[in-house]
Amino acid sequence: MTLGPPKSFRNGQAVPGAAIPTVAPRAFRDLVIAACASGARVCALYALPSGGEVTLHVLLAHDDVGRLSMLATRTRAGGSFPSMASALPSTQAMERAVFEDHGVLPEGHPWLKPLRRHPALQAGSGTEPGGPQGPADARRPEHPFFRVEGAGVHEVAVGPVHAGVIEPGHFRFQCSGETVHTLEIHLGYQHRGALARLVAARPAHRTAIAESLVGDGAISHGLAYGVVAEALGGVAVPERALALRQVALELERISDHVGDFGALCNDVGYLPAASWCPRLRGDIQNALGLLTGHRFGRGFLVPGGLIAPVGDDVLAELARVLATFGREFTQVVSLALDAPSVLSRFEGTGVVSQAVARDLGLLGVAARASGCDLDARRDHPLPGCRPLPSAPSVQATGDVLARARVRVAETTRSLERIQAQLAAMPDGPVRAPVGPWAGDAVAVGLVEGSRGQVTHVGITDANGGLAAYHVFDPSLLNWPGLAMALRGQQISDFPLCNKSFDLSYAGHDL
Amino acid sequence: MEVRMPGLIATWWSQGRRTVPTPSDASRLPEWFRGRPVLQPERCLPDCHACRDACPTDAVNTSPLRLDLGRCVACPECAAACPTGALTMSSDHRLATTRRDDLILDGGPARLAQAMESRTRRLLGRSLRLRQVSAGGCNGCESELATAGNVVWDMGRFGIQFVASPRHADGIVVTGPVSANMEQALRDTWEAVPAPRILIAVGACAISGGVFCGSPQCRDGVPADLPVDLYVPGCPPHPLTFLDGVLRLLDRLG
Ligand code: SF4
Numbered sequence: 001m002t003l004g005p006p007k008s009f010r011n012g013q014a015v016p017g018a019a020i021p022t023v024a025p026r027a028f029r030d031l032v033i034a035a036c037a038s039g040a041r042v043c044a045l046y047a048l049p050s051g052g053e054v055t056l057h058v059l060l061a062h063d064d065v066g067r068l069s070m071l072a073t074r075t076r077a078g079g080s081f082p083s084m085a086s087a088l089p090s091t092q093a094m095e096r097a098v099f100e101d102h103g104v105l106p107e108g109h110p111w112l113k114p115l116r117r118h119p120a121l122q123a124g125s126g127t128e129p130g131g132p133q134g135p136a137d138a139r140r141p142e143h144p145f146f147r148v149e150g151a152g153v154h155e156v157a158v159g160p161v162h163a164g165v166i167e168p169g170h171f172r173f174q175c176s177g178e179t180v181h182t183l184e185i186h187l188g189y190q191h192r193g194a195l196a197r198l199v200a201a202r203p204a205h206r207t208a209i210a211e212s213l214v215g216d217g218a219i220s221h222g223l224a225y226g227v228v229a230e231a232l233g234g235v236a237v238p239e240r241a242l243a244l245r246q247v248a249l250e251l252e253r254i255s256d257h258v259g260d261f262g263a264l265c266n267d268v269g270y271l272p273a274a275s276w277c278p279r280l281r282g283d284i285q286n287a288l289g290l291l292t293g294h295r296f297g298r299g300f301l302v303p304g305g306l307i308a309p310v311g312d313d314v315l316a317e318l319a320r321v322l323a324t325f326g327r328e329f330t331q332v333v334s335l336a337l338d339a340p341s342v343l344s345r346f347e348g349t350g351v352v353s354q355a356v357a358r359d360l361g362l363l364g365v366a367a368r369a370s371g372c373d374l375d376a377r378r379d380h381p382l383p384g385c386r387p388l389p390s391a392p393s394v395q396a397t398g399d400v401l402a403r404a405r406v407r408v409a410e411t412t413r414s415l416e417r418i419q420a421q422l423a424a425m426p427d428g429p430v431r432a433p434v435g436p437w438a439g440d441a442v443a444v445g446l447v448e449g450s451r452g453q454v455t456h457v458g459i460t461d462a463n464g465g466l467a468a469y470h471v472f473d474p475s476l477l478n479w480p481g482l483a484m485a486l487r488g489q490q491i492s493d494f495p496l497c498n499k500s501f502d503l504s505y506a507g508h509d510l
Numbered sequence: 511m512e513v514r515m516p517g518l519i520a521t522w523w524s525q526g527r528r529t530v531p532t533p534s535d536a537s538r539l540p541e542w543f544r545g546r547p548v549l550q551p552e553r554c555l556p557d558c559h560a561c562r563d564a565c566p567t568d569a570v571n572t573s574p575l576r577l578d579l580g581r582c583v584a585c586p587e588c589a590a591a592c593p594t595g596a597l598t599m600s601s602d603h604r605l606a607t608t609r610r611d612d613l614i615l616d617g618g619p620a621r622l623a624q625a626m627e628s629r630t631r632r633l634l635g636r637s638l639r640l641r642q643v644s645a646g647g648c649n650g651c652e653s654e655l656a657t658a659g660n661v662v663w664d665m666g667r668f669g670i671q672f673v674a675s676p677r678h679a680d681g682i683v684v685t686g687p688v689s690a691n692m693e694q695a696l697r698d699t700w701e702a703v704p705a706p707r708i709l710i711a712v713g714a715c716a717i718s719g720g721v722f723c724g725s726p727q728c729r730d731g732v733p734a735d736l737p738v739d740l741y742v743p744g745c746p747p748h749p750l751t752f753l754d755g756v757l758r759l760l761d762r763l764g
C-alpha cells in the first residue's frame with residue numbers, strides 16, 4: 001500500500017517515515033516543549049540508529065482534536081541532543097532509555113540513571129542496584145541513591161524480591177521515623193529484551209510476544225500490536241471482530257479493577273471485600289476465558305481480527321454472567337465504601353495533585369483520579385470504533401479513595417458498554433487478511449488499557465519488514481506518580497498507595 | 511458508629527460459599543480451557559509440518575510428532591493449523607511433572623507428577639511454606655499463583671502457603687524466564703532457604719524461557735544448576751494445575 005504524507009494523523013494510521021518533519025536538535029526540543037505548553041502530550045520518544053547516524057522520533061498526542069503528530073531530529077552515533085526532561089518530566093525515562101540503548105546523550109538530563117540495564121547485577125556483584133552501572137560510558141555521571149541527610153533521617157531499602165507474590169523492583173525510602181521524605185523507585189529487574197525478541201520473531205508469532213509484555217494487559221498490548229500491524233498492512237477489520245475486541249478489552253479492565261479494589265480492601269484489613277473481590281475477579285477471568293479460551297485473553301487476537309469465530313450462544317452466556325457479576329460487585333462496593341474503617345484509610349492518603357499528575361504525564365486511573373480528563377477511548381478511538389460516548393470518570397482529590405472510586409466507576413461503565421455491545425453485536429466474519437506491510441513507514445497503536453494508554457510504535461524498513469518496535473506502557477510514566485504520592489506519608493501506607501496505582505514492573509522494564 | 515450489620519450479613523449470605531471441592535482426578539475445568547494437548551501421531555500426513563511451523567515457541571516437532579509442554583504457551587495455533595486433527599487441545603488441567611522429560615508429549619499415556627521421597631515428606635509434615643520469586647514474570651503466573659490462595663481454590667486448607675521470607679520457607683516457586691538482572695537475586699533467595707528445600711518452576715517462561723527463549727537478557731528459565739522438583743507448565747498455568755502438581759508432589763492427591 002502507499003501512504004500520503006499527513007502532518008497529523010489518527011490512531012491506527014501509518015505514515016511514511018520521510019513525511020515526518022525533521023528539525024535540528026535544539027528546535028526539536030523547543031518545538032516539543034512549546035507543543036506541550038499548548039496542551040499536547042508526549043506519548044513516545046525513541047531512537048533509530050542507522051549507519052553513523054541516530055534519528056530521534058517524538059510522538060505527540062493532541063487530545064482535544066483527537067490527532068497525533070510526530071517530529072524527528074538527527075544526531076551522529078554517540079552524539080547528543082538537548083534534554084527536555086527538566087521542562088517535561090514526562091520524558092525523563094524515555095531519554096534515559098535512549099541513552100542506555102543507543103549511547104546518545106540527553107545533554108542536561110537531571111537524573112541520568114540506568115533505566116533497565118544493570119551490568120553490575122548481571123555480573124553477580126550483588127543485588128544492590130547502586131554503584132557504577134549501565135553501558136560503560138564516561139559521560140554517564142555516577143548516580144547513587146538520592147539521600148536525605150540530617151539528624152534522625154534513616155533509609156529503608158525494600159526489594160527486589162518482595163514479601164508478596166508480585167514482580168520484583170527496588171524501593172528506597174528516606175524517612176524520619178514513620179514519615180517518608182522521598183521514595184526512589186529503581187526498576188529494570190524484569191528486563192527481558194522483549195522488544196528485540198518481537199522484532200526478530202516471525203510475523204505470525206509476534207502477537208504472542210506482545211501478549212506477554214504485561215500479563216494482565218494481554219488484550220491491551222495484543223490489541224495495540226494488532227492496530228500497528230493492521231495500519232501497516234492496510235486492512236479493514238470486520239465489524240464483528242472490532243466489537244468483540246472491545247468487549248475483551250473492557251473485560252480485561254473490569255478484571256484488573258476488581259482485583260485491585262479487593263487488594264486495596266485487603267491492605268486496610270477490610271476482609272469481607274478482600275475475600276469476595278478475588279472470587280468476583282475470577283468470575284470475570286472465566287468470562288474472558290469463555291470468550292477467548294484463556295483467563296487473560298491470550299490466543300484470541302490476531303492482526304486482521306480474531307483467531308476464531310465466537311458463537312452467539314457464548315455471547316448470551318456472557319451477558320448472563322455479567323449481569324450477576326454487576327449485582328454482586330455493587331453489593332460489595334457499597335459495603336466497603338460505606339465502612340468508616342475503609343474510608344478513613346483511603347481518604348487523604350497518597351495524594352497526587354493535578355499539577356504533578358500533568359507534569360509527570362500520568363495516564364489512566366492515576367491521571368483521572370487527579371483531575372486529568374483524559375482517556376484514549378474517547379480521545380483516540382481504535383480505528384473503525386466509535387469513541388467513548390461520555391466523559392471519563394474523573395475525581396478531583398488525587399488520593400487512594402479517588403483512585404478506588406475511578407476504578408469502581410469504570411467497572412460499572414465497562415459493564416454497561418459490554419452489555420450494549422453484546423445486545424447489538426454485528427454479524428459476519430471475524431478476520432480479514434492483512435496485506436504486505438508498507439515500507440519505510442511508521443505506524444502507531446494507542447489502546448486505553450486498565451492502567452492507561454498503551455502506546456505501540458512499529459517502524460518498517462524499505463521492504464516492509466519490521467525494523468524497530470517501541471512500546472510505552474502507562475507504567476513507565478506512572479511509577480514516578482507513586483513516588484510523589486509517598487512524600488510526607490507514613491511508610492506503612494506504602495502498600496496501600498502501591499496497590500492504588502497497581503503498576504506493571506514488566507511493562508516498565510520490557 | 512453506625513454498624514451496617516444487616517447489609518454485611520445479607521451480602522455474606524448471597525455471596526455464598528465458593529470454595530471448590532478438594533482437587534482430584536475428577537476435577538473438571540470448563541470446556542473452553544486450553545489444557546493438555548492431545549497427540550495422535552498416527553493421523554499425521556507425510557511431510558506435513560503445519561503444527562511445527564505455526565508454533566510461536568518451537569514447542570512442536572514433527573516426524574515423529576512431539577510437543578514440549580515446557581515450551582507450550584497454549585496459544586492453540588498448532589491445533590488450528592493441523593489439517594487432520596492429529597493435534598487437538600483438551601481441557602485436562604493435570605499437566606505438572608516431576609521430570610523435565612515427562613513434559614515432552616508423544617501421544618502415549620500422560621506422565622503426571624510423582625510424589626517426592628517419603629523422608630522429605632515426613633520432614634515437611636502437613637505444611638508447605640513457599641517463597642515466590644518472580645524473575646522476569648509478566649504477572650500472569652504471579653496472578654494465578656495468588657489466585658490459588660483465594661477463597662475459591664484455598665490452597666491454605668492443604669497447609670500450602672506463600673510466606674514473606676525465604677528463612678520461613680520450605681522451598682521457592684520461580685516464575686519468569688529469569689531475567690539476567692534477577693539471576694543473582696534468585697540465587698540468593700534459593701541459598702537463603704534452609705535444606706531440605708524444594709524448587710518449583712511455574713510457567714513456560716521459568717521452564718524454558720517461553721516466548722522469551724533465546725533472549726540475551728534472559729536465562730531461558732531456571733538455570734540448569736538449580737534442581738527443579740516440580741514443573742508446572744502453562745502460560746500461565748491455571749491455579750488448579752498448580753494445586754494438582756503440588757498435591758501430587760506431596761502425595762496428597764487421590
Ligand atoms: S498450543 Fe503450544 S505447542 Fe501449540 S502452537 Fe501454541 S505454543 Fe506451540
Ligand code: SF4
Pocket residue numbers: 212215646647648649650651652685686687712713714715716720721744745746747
Ligand atoms: S509463562 Fe506466560 S504468564 Fe507466565 S510469566 Fe511467562 S509469559 Fe507470563
